[in-house]
Amino acid sequence: MNTTTSTANSVFHCTKVFSRNFCKFTQIRSNNINLNLFMAAEDKSFKYVILGGGVSAGYAARQFTKEGVKPGELAIISKEAVAPYERPALSKAYLFPESPARLPGFHTCVGSGGERQLPEWYTEKGIELLLETEIVEADLASKSLTSAAGATIKYDSLIIATGSTVIRLSDFGVQGADAKNIFYLREIDDADKLNETIKGKKGGKAVIVGGGYIGLELGAVLKLNDLDVTMVYPEPWCMPRLFTSGIAAFYEGYYKNKGIQIVKGTVATGFDSNENGEVKAVKLKDGRVLDADIVVVGVGGRPLVSLFKGQVEEAKGGIKTDASFKTDVPNVYAVGDVATFPMKLYNELRRVEHVDHARKSAEQAVKALKASEEGKTIDEYDYLPYFYSRSFNLSWQFYGDNVGDTVLFGDNDPTSSDPKFGTYWIKDGKVVGAFLENGTPEENKAIAKVARLQPPVENVDQLAKEGLTFASKF
Secondary structure, eight states, X not given: OEEEEEOSSEXXXXXXXXXXXXXXXXXXXXXXXXXXXXXXXXXXXXXXXXXXXXXXXXXXXXXXXXXTOOTXXXXXXXXXXXOOBXXXXXXXXXXXXXXXOOTTTTBTTGGGTOOOOOHHHHHHTTOEEEXXXXXXXXXXXXXXXXXXXXOEEEEEEEEXXXXXXXXXXXXXXXXXXXXXXXXXXXXXXXXXXXXXXXXXXXXXXXXEEOOSHHHHHHXXXXXXXXXXXXXXXXXXXXXXXXXXXXXXXXXXXXXXXXXXXXXXXXOEEEEEEOTTSBEEEEEETTSOEXXXXXXXXXXXXXXXXXXXXXXXXXXXXEEXXXXXXXXXXXXXXXXXXXXXXXXXXXXXXXXXXXXXHHHHHHHHHHHHHHHHHTTOOOOOOOOOOEEEEEETTEXXXXXXXXXXXEEEEEEOOTTXXXXXXXXXXXXXXXXXXEEEESOOHXXXXXXXXXXXXXXXXXXXXXXXXXXXXXXXXX
16 A cells, blocks of 8 residues: 655655554655654554564464464564565575466475465464564563554564574675675565566676575576576685585586586675676686676675664574573563574584574474463473575485584585485594485485484494495484
8 A cells, every 4th residue: 555645845655564554654855854754553462473574483373373372462573575485495496497486385384394374374363464564673671662664562472583684795895795786685575686687687697606505506596597607705615614525526516517617715805887887797806807797695694683682691693592492581582593592412502594493493482482371391492403405406405413523425426417425424433413415305314313313433434335324224
């Protein structure tokens, strides 16, 4: 809904910001001075509020319904314009040149085999979606949130599911980083803008800045879109936070065989633009200059916790919680990327950025919240770290901890017609982590079980020979 009204000295534009009964008024001009004035038609109050509209929000909402939440008790606040969806699709099928994924096809909770929760699902369950709503202030002591439109949302219990934001090169003052056609991928709007530009640049040159998850997945999908792709990253190999040099050598070789150029050991220090303000070149620290029609940056993210600074205990860059994701503030929980929680398996505090944890931590928090209302407790969160990715015809999974010595097994020749290989991580004489490329569902379950059980290893050479056979023993 958009309307415009005028007074003698002012023009106001009204846009529907909340899903119901909220208006955002922007005063465009008053006495020749540009002003912004935000007003709300009414305030809101809920028993439960989920702040954030990503993966965690959808899974938390589903768990609330399982726990018997009543109509009108729960609200989800999201600055995005759509109901919660499975975010991993954005760097994969959403950008496919043929038969791309589109909403409503990947609303939560289809990513884990659950029901697809369309906007109508939330209406039927009596859950209020407050979309296109940015929260600019949180007062945990008074249990209130304030929107950019000036509305106050009160709650009894809050689940913080704000996720992460991308790290931007402009944050570091990189010259020309604000040029057109330099993209970051986090939300569906980002993917839509990138997709439109891809369509207009077929056969052009794309530069990926970063060699992590986003870099590898987007490098593949841009190549599928008939772009000449170059990846640039400073590390000695791709995905250094997880991959060993042996694992990375396979993927780098595979990508090169697909025609993707890889430039390692340097960083982007600036960008040149054409007369239309569109990026045309990437300047590297080593002096090289790469032509570019599209640049996609994937250099990491930061948990969105600034709203709560000084109000809640933090640790390791996130909000510190217990094993039920409860913070040190009564009736406030934190889940997903923002939560630093006790990982039982390794007896230490950790923060995990991955969709699997986003789903499971949200469910755990809701179970704990509802149990606490009844004076009950639930089993503590016993999470096994799990990461996965898919690109081209490749698909890998990792479980456990990537610390200690490593043993590589299988066929990791990037020219192989059917490569299958893996790696075990060994610490204190036990297998603590396992990686597998091209595994079957049964094989992936086997390496997951090994990572959790942490069986002893007597002979490393024998382990390398056995490979997957070792995992199948358990």
